[in-house]
Amino acid sequence: DGDTVMISLDNIGGNQLFAWNASVDPNGTPVEYVICYNIVAPFDQFCDEGITSTAQFVPLQDIVDYIDSLQQAGHGYTVDITWQVYASDGMDETEAGNGPRTITFDAGYALGVGDELGVPEVFALHQNYPNPFNPVTTIRFDIPQESHVRMDVYNVMGQRVRTLMNGTMQPGFHAVRWDGTNDVGKSLASGMYIYRIQSSKFTSVKKLVLMK
Template sequence: MKKLLLLPFAILFTASVLAQVNTGEEAPGFTYTSLENEEVSLSDFDGKVVYIFFYGAGCPHCLDNGPITEEDIYQPFMDDTNFVALGLDTWNLSVSANQSFRSETGISYTLLLNARQSLEDYYGNTSSYDRSVVISKEGNVVYKGTGFVDTDTDQVIAVIEEELSKTITSAEPVDEFPDRISLAQNYPNPFNPSTTISYSLNKPSQVSLKIYNMLGAEIATLVNERQPAGEKTVSWNALSSSGSTLPSGLYIYQLKTGKQVLTKKMMLIK
Protein backbone atom coordinates (compact mmCIF):
# COMPACT_ATOMS: atom_id res chain seq x y z
CA MET A 1 0.00 0.00 0.00
CA LYS A 2 2.89 2.37 0.84
CA LYS A 3 4.49 1.75 -2.57
CA LEU A 4 1.26 2.72 -4.32
CA LEU A 5 1.12 6.01 -2.37
CA LEU A 6 4.78 6.90 -2.95
CA LEU A 7 4.92 6.11 -6.67
CA PRO A 8 2.85 9.07 -7.93
CA PHE A 9 4.91 11.43 -5.74
CA ALA A 10 8.15 10.02 -7.13
CA ILE A 11 6.93 10.45 -10.69
CA LEU A 12 5.90 14.06 -10.08
CA PHE A 13 9.19 14.87 -8.33
CA THR A 14 11.25 13.41 -11.17
CA ALA A 15 9.25 15.29 -13.77
CA SER A 16 9.81 18.62 -11.95
CA VAL A 17 13.56 18.05 -11.78
CA LEU A 18 13.81 17.23 -15.48
CA ALA A 19 11.59 20.08 -16.72
CA GLN A 20 13.91 22.47 -18.56
CA VAL A 21 14.30 24.23 -21.89
CA ASN A 22 16.66 22.93 -24.57
CA THR A 23 18.69 24.77 -27.17
CA GLY A 24 16.51 25.68 -30.13
CA GLU A 25 13.35 25.90 -28.05
CA GLU A 26 11.41 29.01 -27.12
CA ALA A 27 12.94 30.81 -24.14
CA PRO A 28 10.69 30.77 -21.04
CA GLY A 29 9.44 34.26 -20.26
CA PHE A 30 9.83 36.04 -16.94
CA THR A 31 9.09 39.28 -15.12
CA TYR A 32 11.21 40.40 -12.17
CA THR A 33 12.05 43.54 -10.24
CA SER A 34 15.42 45.08 -11.02
CA LEU A 35 17.96 46.35 -8.52
CA GLU A 36 16.70 49.84 -9.43
CA ASN A 37 13.16 48.75 -8.42
CA GLU A 38 11.82 48.65 -11.97
CA GLU A 39 9.70 45.82 -13.40
CA VAL A 40 11.54 44.09 -16.24
CA SER A 41 10.19 41.35 -18.52
CA LEU A 42 11.98 39.24 -21.09
CA SER A 43 9.25 40.26 -23.56
CA ASP A 44 10.48 43.87 -23.25
CA PHE A 45 13.39 42.82 -25.47
CA ASP A 46 11.55 41.08 -28.29
CA GLY A 47 13.59 41.44 -31.47
CA LYS A 48 16.88 41.78 -29.57
CA VAL A 49 19.68 39.32 -28.80
CA VAL A 50 19.60 38.75 -25.04
CA TYR A 51 22.51 37.54 -22.90
CA ILE A 52 21.58 36.16 -19.46
CA PHE A 53 23.99 35.61 -16.58
CA PHE A 54 22.46 33.26 -13.99
CA TYR A 55 24.25 34.08 -10.74
CA GLY A 56 23.98 33.84 -6.99
CA ALA A 57 24.63 37.14 -5.22
CA GLY A 58 26.52 35.31 -2.49
CA CYS A 59 28.24 32.77 -4.76
CA PRO A 60 32.10 33.04 -4.59
CA HIS A 61 32.76 31.88 -8.17
CA CYS A 62 29.96 34.12 -9.44
CA LEU A 63 31.80 37.03 -7.81
CA ASP A 64 34.98 35.94 -9.60
CA ASN A 65 33.26 35.53 -12.97
CA GLY A 66 30.96 38.54 -12.82
CA PRO A 67 33.70 40.86 -14.18
CA ILE A 68 34.11 38.51 -17.18
CA THR A 69 30.45 38.98 -18.11
CA GLU A 70 30.88 42.76 -17.87
CA GLU A 71 34.24 43.25 -19.59
CA ASP A 72 34.38 40.41 -22.12
CA ILE A 73 30.71 39.84 -22.96
CA TYR A 74 28.69 42.98 -22.22
CA GLN A 75 31.03 45.87 -22.99
CA PRO A 76 32.05 44.75 -26.51
CA PHE A 77 28.36 44.68 -27.53
CA MET A 78 26.84 47.34 -25.28
CA ASP A 79 26.60 49.98 -28.03
CA ASP A 80 24.67 47.66 -30.34
CA THR A 81 21.00 48.59 -30.06
CA ASN A 82 20.06 45.00 -30.94
CA PHE A 83 21.76 43.60 -27.83
CA VAL A 84 20.90 43.53 -24.13
CA ALA A 85 22.41 41.79 -21.10
CA LEU A 86 20.58 40.73 -17.94
CA GLY A 87 21.79 39.24 -14.68
CA LEU A 88 19.35 37.04 -12.74
CA ASP A 89 19.96 36.41 -9.03
CA THR A 90 18.96 32.79 -8.54
CA TRP A 91 19.83 32.81 -4.83
CA ASN A 92 16.91 35.19 -4.15
CA LEU A 93 19.03 37.30 -1.82
CA SER A 94 18.30 40.80 -0.55
CA VAL A 95 18.67 44.10 -2.36
CA SER A 96 21.72 44.95 -0.24
CA ALA A 97 23.37 41.63 -1.14
CA ASN A 98 22.85 42.34 -4.82
CA GLN A 99 24.15 45.89 -4.42
CA SER A 100 27.30 44.43 -2.90
CA PHE A 101 27.49 41.94 -5.78
CA ARG A 102 27.30 44.80 -8.30
CA SER A 103 29.93 46.79 -6.45
CA GLU A 104 32.37 43.87 -6.22
CA THR A 105 31.96 42.68 -9.82
CA GLY A 106 31.63 46.05 -11.55
CA ILE A 107 28.59 44.83 -13.49
CA SER A 108 26.77 47.78 -15.06
CA TYR A 109 23.98 45.95 -16.91
CA THR A 110 20.56 45.25 -15.39
CA LEU A 111 20.39 42.87 -12.43
CA LEU A 112 17.06 41.21 -11.59
CA LEU A 113 16.06 39.98 -8.13
CA ASN A 114 14.38 36.81 -6.86
CA ALA A 115 14.86 34.96 -10.16
CA ARG A 116 15.28 31.39 -8.90
CA GLN A 117 12.22 30.24 -10.84
CA SER A 118 13.96 31.03 -14.13
CA LEU A 119 16.89 28.80 -13.19
CA GLU A 120 14.39 25.97 -12.75
CA ASP A 121 12.69 26.84 -16.04
CA TYR A 122 15.95 26.89 -18.01
CA TYR A 123 18.00 24.22 -16.22
CA GLY A 124 15.48 22.11 -14.32
CA ASN A 125 17.25 22.64 -10.99
CA THR A 126 18.40 25.33 -8.58
CA SER A 127 22.12 24.50 -8.61
CA SER A 128 23.20 25.43 -12.17
CA TYR A 129 24.09 29.06 -11.45
CA ASP A 130 27.18 30.86 -12.81
CA ARG A 131 25.94 30.01 -16.31
CA SER A 132 25.51 31.91 -19.58
CA VAL A 133 22.44 31.73 -21.82
CA VAL A 134 21.93 33.51 -25.15
CA ILE A 135 18.49 34.13 -26.63
CA SER A 136 17.99 34.98 -30.30
CA LYS A 137 15.96 37.93 -31.56
CA GLU A 138 13.24 35.39 -32.43
CA GLY A 139 13.03 34.44 -28.75
CA ASN A 140 14.70 31.01 -28.91
CA VAL A 141 17.52 29.70 -26.74
CA VAL A 142 20.57 29.54 -29.04
CA TYR A 143 23.17 28.89 -26.35
CA LYS A 144 22.88 27.30 -22.93
CA GLY A 145 26.09 27.02 -20.92
CA THR A 146 26.86 23.82 -19.05
CA GLY A 147 29.85 25.13 -17.09
CA PHE A 148 30.91 28.21 -15.16
CA VAL A 149 31.07 31.45 -17.16
CA ASP A 150 34.87 31.42 -17.38
CA THR A 151 34.86 28.06 -19.20
CA ASP A 152 32.86 29.06 -22.27
CA THR A 153 33.29 32.82 -22.72
CA ASP A 154 34.68 32.49 -26.26
CA GLN A 155 31.72 30.33 -27.31
CA VAL A 156 29.24 32.82 -25.86
CA ILE A 157 30.90 35.73 -27.67
CA ALA A 158 30.90 33.80 -30.96
CA VAL A 159 27.19 33.00 -30.63
CA ILE A 160 26.31 36.62 -29.83
CA GLU A 161 28.33 37.83 -32.83
CA GLU A 162 26.61 35.32 -35.07
CA GLU A 163 23.14 36.27 -33.85
CA LEU A 164 23.81 39.99 -34.15
CA SER A 165 25.08 39.50 -37.70
CA LYS A 166 21.58 38.27 -38.57
CA THR A 167 19.97 41.41 -37.19
CA ILE A 168 19.50 43.91 -40.01
CA THR A 169 18.00 47.33 -39.31
CA SER A 170 16.31 49.66 -41.74
CA ALA A 171 19.33 51.96 -41.46
CA GLU A 172 21.59 49.19 -42.71
CA PRO A 173 20.05 47.62 -45.85
CA VAL A 174 21.48 44.21 -46.58
CA ASP A 175 22.43 45.15 -50.16
CA GLU A 176 24.76 47.88 -48.83
CA PHE A 177 26.87 45.49 -46.75
CA PRO A 178 30.29 44.45 -48.07
CA ASP A 179 30.47 40.74 -48.88
CA ARG A 180 33.70 40.27 -46.92
CA ILE A 181 36.10 41.93 -44.48
CA SER A 182 38.78 43.90 -46.31
CA LEU A 183 41.62 46.29 -45.57
CA ALA A 184 42.63 48.82 -48.24
CA GLN A 185 46.06 50.30 -48.86
CA ASN A 186 46.44 53.60 -47.02
CA TYR A 187 46.33 56.82 -49.05
CA PRO A 188 48.51 58.68 -49.66
CA ASN A 189 51.39 56.26 -49.46
CA PRO A 190 54.18 57.24 -48.92
CA PHE A 191 52.83 59.95 -46.61
CA ASN A 192 53.92 62.86 -44.40
CA PRO A 193 52.56 63.29 -41.82
CA SER A 194 48.93 62.13 -42.27
CA THR A 195 47.32 59.25 -44.10
CA THR A 196 43.92 57.61 -44.38
CA ILE A 197 43.12 53.93 -43.81
CA SER A 198 39.91 52.36 -45.12
CA TYR A 199 38.40 48.97 -44.34
CA SER A 200 35.11 47.08 -44.76
CA LEU A 201 33.09 44.94 -42.36
CA ASN A 202 30.56 42.43 -43.67
CA LYS A 203 28.90 42.10 -40.25
CA PRO A 204 28.91 43.86 -36.85
CA SER A 205 32.25 43.07 -35.21
CA GLN A 206 34.62 43.95 -32.41
CA VAL A 207 37.33 45.87 -34.28
CA SER A 208 40.95 46.62 -33.47
CA LEU A 209 43.10 48.74 -35.80
CA LYS A 210 46.67 49.33 -34.64
CA ILE A 211 49.96 50.72 -35.97
CA TYR A 212 53.28 48.94 -35.36
CA ASN A 213 56.88 49.64 -36.30
CA MET A 214 58.92 47.02 -38.13
CA LEU A 215 60.22 45.65 -34.81
CA GLY A 216 56.67 44.85 -33.74
CA ALA A 217 56.34 47.62 -31.16
CA GLU A 218 52.86 49.14 -30.96
CA ILE A 219 52.82 52.79 -32.02
CA ALA A 220 49.13 53.69 -31.93
CA THR A 221 45.63 52.27 -31.50
CA LEU A 222 43.25 53.87 -33.99
CA VAL A 223 40.16 51.76 -33.32
CA ASN A 224 39.19 49.50 -30.42
CA GLU A 225 35.41 49.11 -30.32
CA ARG A 226 32.45 47.21 -31.68
CA GLN A 227 31.30 48.59 -35.04
CA PRO A 228 28.36 47.93 -37.37
CA ALA A 229 28.83 46.48 -40.84
CA GLY A 230 29.88 48.82 -43.64
CA GLU A 231 32.73 50.90 -45.05
CA LYS A 232 35.01 52.61 -42.50
CA THR A 233 37.68 55.32 -42.79
CA VAL A 234 40.25 56.36 -40.18
CA SER A 235 42.93 59.08 -40.39
CA TRP A 236 46.34 58.84 -38.72
CA ASN A 237 48.75 61.68 -38.05
CA ALA A 238 52.19 60.16 -37.48
CA LEU A 239 53.59 63.31 -35.84
CA SER A 240 50.99 63.50 -33.07
CA SER A 241 50.40 59.77 -32.60
CA SER A 242 53.09 58.87 -30.06
CA GLY A 243 53.77 62.27 -28.57
CA SER A 244 57.21 62.28 -30.17
CA THR A 245 58.62 62.45 -33.66
CA LEU A 246 58.51 59.12 -35.48
CA PRO A 247 61.40 58.27 -37.80
CA SER A 248 60.94 57.81 -41.52
CA GLY A 249 60.50 54.24 -42.69
CA LEU A 250 58.08 51.37 -43.02
CA TYR A 251 55.21 50.85 -40.58
CA ILE A 252 52.58 48.13 -40.31
CA TYR A 253 48.85 48.65 -39.79
CA GLN A 254 46.82 45.67 -38.62
CA LEU A 255 43.05 45.11 -38.60
CA LYS A 256 41.58 42.46 -36.25
CA THR A 257 37.92 41.41 -36.33
CA GLY A 258 37.15 38.30 -34.31
CA LYS A 259 39.61 35.65 -35.48
CA GLN A 260 40.48 37.41 -38.75
CA VAL A 261 43.68 39.47 -38.99
CA LEU A 262 44.61 41.64 -42.00
CA THR A 263 47.94 43.48 -42.26
CA LYS A 264 49.49 45.97 -44.69
CA LYS A 265 52.63 48.12 -44.84
CA MET A 266 52.95 51.88 -45.33
CA MET A 267 55.85 54.30 -45.56
CA LEU A 268 56.38 57.49 -43.62
CA ILE A 269 58.76 59.98 -45.29
CA LYS A 270 60.08 63.34 -44.11
Protein backbone atom coordinates (compact mmCIF):
# COMPACT_ATOMS: atom_id res chain seq x y z
CA ASP A 1 0.00 0.00 0.00
CA GLY A 2 1.29 3.47 -0.88
CA ASP A 3 3.79 2.20 -3.47
CA THR A 4 4.71 4.16 -6.58
CA VAL A 5 5.20 2.49 -9.96
CA MET A 6 7.36 4.41 -12.41
CA ILE A 7 6.37 3.44 -15.96
CA SER A 8 9.09 3.88 -18.57
CA LEU A 9 9.86 2.66 -22.07
CA ASP A 10 11.73 -0.23 -20.43
CA ASN A 11 8.76 -1.71 -18.57
CA ILE A 12 5.72 -0.39 -20.47
CA GLY A 13 5.23 -3.81 -22.06
CA GLY A 14 4.69 -5.43 -18.67
CA ASN A 15 1.74 -5.78 -16.33
CA GLN A 16 0.76 -4.54 -12.91
CA LEU A 17 -0.26 -7.37 -10.60
CA PHE A 18 -3.18 -6.91 -8.21
CA ALA A 19 -3.40 -9.93 -5.89
CA TRP A 20 -5.40 -10.92 -2.82
CA ASN A 21 -6.04 -13.87 -0.52
CA ALA A 22 -8.66 -16.48 -1.41
CA SER A 23 -12.07 -16.50 0.28
CA VAL A 24 -13.87 -19.72 1.22
CA ASP A 25 -17.65 -19.94 1.37
CA PRO A 26 -18.78 -21.91 4.48
CA ASN A 27 -21.36 -23.76 2.37
CA GLY A 28 -18.87 -24.74 -0.28
CA THR A 29 -20.36 -22.43 -2.91
CA PRO A 30 -17.83 -21.30 -5.53
CA VAL A 31 -16.58 -17.78 -4.90
CA GLU A 32 -16.09 -15.11 -7.52
CA TYR A 33 -14.37 -11.77 -7.06
CA VAL A 34 -14.97 -8.20 -8.11
CA ILE A 35 -12.09 -5.73 -8.14
CA CYS A 36 -12.83 -2.01 -8.38
CA TYR A 37 -10.28 0.65 -9.24
CA ASN A 38 -11.09 4.13 -7.98
CA ILE A 39 -9.20 7.05 -9.48
CA VAL A 40 -8.61 9.60 -6.75
CA ALA A 41 -8.40 12.74 -8.90
CA PRO A 42 -10.24 13.20 -11.14
CA PHE A 43 -12.79 10.80 -9.69
CA ASP A 44 -13.42 7.77 -11.86
CA GLN A 45 -14.13 4.09 -11.25
CA PHE A 46 -13.66 0.84 -13.16
CA CYS A 47 -14.72 -2.62 -11.95
CA ASP A 48 -13.90 -6.10 -13.24
CA GLU A 49 -16.41 -8.79 -12.28
CA GLY A 50 -16.65 -12.56 -12.42
CA ILE A 51 -13.01 -13.17 -11.51
CA THR A 52 -12.34 -16.74 -10.34
CA SER A 53 -8.62 -16.39 -9.58
CA THR A 54 -7.00 -14.34 -6.82
CA ALA A 55 -4.99 -12.12 -9.13
CA GLN A 56 -5.61 -9.61 -11.86
CA PHE A 57 -3.01 -8.40 -14.35
CA VAL A 58 -3.45 -4.93 -15.84
CA PRO A 59 -1.21 -3.98 -18.79
CA LEU A 60 0.96 -0.97 -17.99
CA GLN A 61 0.28 0.27 -21.52
CA ASP A 62 -3.43 0.55 -20.64
CA ILE A 63 -2.54 2.61 -17.58
CA VAL A 64 -0.28 4.87 -19.64
CA ASP A 65 -3.02 5.37 -22.23
CA TYR A 66 -5.43 6.36 -19.47
CA ILE A 67 -2.94 8.77 -17.90
CA ASP A 68 -2.24 10.21 -21.34
CA SER A 69 -5.95 10.99 -21.78
CA LEU A 70 -5.95 12.72 -18.39
CA GLN A 71 -2.79 14.65 -19.22
CA GLN A 72 -4.30 15.95 -22.45
CA ALA A 73 -7.26 17.15 -20.39
CA GLY A 74 -4.95 19.21 -18.19
CA HIS A 75 -3.91 16.75 -15.51
CA GLY A 76 -0.39 15.59 -14.77
CA TYR A 77 1.60 12.46 -15.48
CA THR A 78 0.68 10.68 -12.23
CA VAL A 79 -2.50 9.05 -11.02
CA ASP A 80 -3.45 7.56 -7.65
CA ILE A 81 -5.55 4.40 -7.87
CA THR A 82 -7.33 2.99 -4.83
CA TRP A 83 -8.39 -0.61 -5.37
CA GLN A 84 -10.76 -2.83 -3.42
CA VAL A 85 -11.70 -6.49 -3.79
CA TYR A 86 -15.10 -8.02 -3.04
CA ALA A 87 -15.91 -11.74 -2.73
CA SER A 88 -19.31 -13.05 -3.80
CA ASP A 89 -21.06 -16.42 -3.65
CA GLY A 90 -23.84 -15.20 -5.92
CA MET A 91 -26.02 -14.17 -2.99
CA ASP A 92 -23.90 -12.10 -0.64
CA GLU A 93 -20.92 -9.87 -1.29
CA THR A 94 -18.14 -9.30 1.24
CA GLU A 95 -15.54 -6.55 1.13
CA ALA A 96 -11.93 -7.56 1.69
CA GLY A 97 -10.84 -6.75 5.22
CA ASN A 98 -7.36 -5.46 4.34
CA GLY A 99 -8.50 -2.90 1.78
CA PRO A 100 -8.81 -0.52 0.18
CA ARG A 101 -5.21 -0.12 -0.95
CA THR A 102 -3.64 2.71 -2.93
CA ILE A 103 -0.94 2.68 -5.59
CA THR A 104 0.49 5.61 -7.56
CA PHE A 105 1.43 5.30 -11.22
CA ASP A 106 3.86 7.81 -12.74
CA ALA A 107 3.93 7.78 -16.55
CA GLY A 108 6.15 10.83 -16.96
CA TYR A 109 9.03 8.77 -18.32
CA ALA A 110 6.80 6.94 -20.79
CA LEU A 111 4.88 10.00 -22.01
CA GLY A 112 7.64 12.59 -21.86
CA VAL A 113 9.64 11.23 -24.76
CA GLY A 114 9.84 13.83 -27.52
CA ASP A 115 11.93 11.98 -30.09
CA GLU A 116 12.94 8.46 -30.96
CA LEU A 117 16.08 8.63 -28.81
CA GLY A 118 14.20 9.83 -25.77
CA VAL A 119 16.45 12.88 -25.33
CA PRO A 120 14.93 16.37 -24.93
CA GLU A 121 16.17 19.23 -27.05
CA VAL A 122 16.35 21.83 -24.27
CA PHE A 123 16.58 22.10 -20.49
CA ALA A 124 13.18 22.46 -18.84
CA LEU A 125 11.60 22.49 -15.41
CA HIS A 126 7.91 21.60 -15.32
CA GLN A 127 5.18 22.53 -12.89
CA ASN A 128 4.78 19.97 -10.14
CA TYR A 129 1.70 17.76 -10.06
CA PRO A 130 -0.50 17.62 -8.14
CA ASN A 131 -0.43 21.22 -6.99
CA PRO A 132 -1.52 21.97 -4.30
CA PHE A 133 -0.42 18.60 -2.95
CA ASN A 134 -0.63 16.34 0.07
CA PRO A 135 1.26 14.19 0.83
CA VAL A 136 3.46 13.74 -2.28
CA THR A 137 4.05 15.67 -5.49
CA THR A 138 6.08 14.93 -8.62
CA ILE A 139 8.44 17.40 -10.27
CA ARG A 140 9.50 16.64 -13.84
CA PHE A 141 12.53 18.12 -15.57
CA ASP A 142 14.32 17.64 -18.89
CA ILE A 143 18.08 17.35 -19.34
CA PRO A 144 19.39 17.47 -22.96
CA GLN A 145 23.01 16.66 -22.08
CA GLU A 146 24.99 15.19 -19.22
CA SER A 147 25.04 17.83 -16.51
CA HIS A 148 25.57 18.36 -12.82
CA VAL A 149 22.09 19.19 -11.57
CA ARG A 150 20.95 20.52 -8.23
CA MET A 151 17.34 20.95 -7.17
CA ASP A 152 16.39 22.62 -3.89
CA VAL A 153 13.17 23.61 -2.16
CA TYR A 154 12.94 26.93 -0.30
CA ASN A 155 10.36 28.46 1.98
CA VAL A 156 8.94 31.92 1.27
CA MET A 157 11.68 33.48 3.44
CA GLY A 158 14.30 32.12 1.07
CA GLN A 159 15.59 29.46 3.46
CA ARG A 160 16.55 26.16 1.86
CA VAL A 161 14.48 23.40 3.44
CA ARG A 162 15.21 20.41 1.22
CA THR A 163 17.73 19.31 -1.39
CA LEU A 164 15.99 16.94 -3.78
CA MET A 165 19.05 16.16 -5.87
CA ASN A 166 22.65 17.19 -6.26
CA GLY A 167 24.65 15.17 -8.73
CA THR A 168 25.37 14.27 -12.33
CA MET A 169 22.33 13.49 -14.47
CA GLN A 170 22.28 11.75 -17.82
CA PRO A 171 20.32 13.19 -20.77
CA GLY A 172 16.64 12.36 -20.62
CA PHE A 173 13.24 13.10 -19.14
CA HIS A 174 13.45 12.86 -15.37
CA ALA A 175 11.19 13.16 -12.37
CA VAL A 176 11.66 13.54 -8.64
CA ARG A 177 9.06 13.21 -5.90
CA TRP A 178 8.80 15.34 -2.77
CA ASP A 179 6.86 14.32 0.31
CA GLY A 180 6.77 17.70 2.04
CA THR A 181 9.61 16.95 4.47
CA ASN A 182 12.91 18.70 5.10
CA ASP A 183 16.40 17.19 4.86
CA VAL A 184 16.05 15.43 8.22
CA GLY A 185 12.64 13.95 7.45
CA LYS A 186 10.52 16.40 9.43
CA SER A 187 7.15 17.34 7.94
CA LEU A 188 6.91 20.97 6.89
CA ALA A 189 4.02 23.33 7.49
CA SER A 190 1.37 24.03 4.90
CA GLY A 191 2.08 26.94 2.61
CA MET A 192 3.84 28.05 -0.53
CA TYR A 193 7.34 26.82 -1.34
CA ILE A 194 9.74 27.51 -4.17
CA TYR A 195 11.67 24.84 -6.04
CA ARG A 196 14.76 25.70 -8.03
CA ILE A 197 16.81 23.68 -10.49
CA GLN A 198 20.32 24.71 -11.47
CA SER A 199 23.01 23.40 -13.77
CA SER A 200 25.97 25.07 -15.42
CA LYS A 201 23.77 26.13 -18.36
CA PHE A 202 20.28 26.37 -16.90
CA THR A 203 18.43 27.80 -13.92
CA SER A 204 14.68 27.82 -13.37
CA VAL A 205 12.35 28.51 -10.45
CA LYS A 206 8.71 27.58 -9.85
CA LYS A 207 6.25 27.73 -6.97
CA LEU A 208 4.26 24.96 -5.33
CA VAL A 209 1.79 24.70 -2.47
CA LEU A 210 1.81 22.13 0.32
CA MET A 211 -1.69 21.82 1.75
CA LYS A 212 -2.48 19.65 4.77
